Amino acid sequence: MRRPLPADMFDELCPSSLNPIRFGDKWAALVIRCLEDGPRRFSELRVPLSRVTPKVLTQSLRSLERDGLVKRTVYAEAAPHVEYELTPLGRSMLEPMAVACAWVEQHWDELLDAREAYDDAARLHQAG
DSSP: OOOOOOTTTTOTTOGGGGOOSOSSSTTHHHHHHHHTTSOEEHHHHHTTTTTSOHHHHHHHHHHHHHTTSEEEEEEOSSSOEEEEEEOHHHHTTHHHHHHHHHHHHHTHHHHHHHHHHHHHHHHHHHHO
8 A cells, every 4th residue: 555645745835836947847856756666546646636627637637648648547447537647758857856846945035036036027017
């Protein structure tokens, strides 16, 4: 039995949310992180990715599958189900993603300050 994914794996203050380096679509890097310890069912992925709608998560998984990063396996058993897992190509993304996350952690305050300054300027521009 595999360990469940924690619901707070990607809370609002997760460095992944500030990462300006994109791997695929907005959610792809988080999906890859969820799959790094082995295959998962869609319902398992939904726990830490609760902010992602099922439709968008499906689109992200299909995109990752199309790019060769994720393998989708259908099990036609008594209780049919589908599992997603990283391919060797997908696993090769873990190292560059770790570097990107370390960079975000190192520059966390600067990123937050830049976003806040931008948002403040945008609000002033809209008001004026």
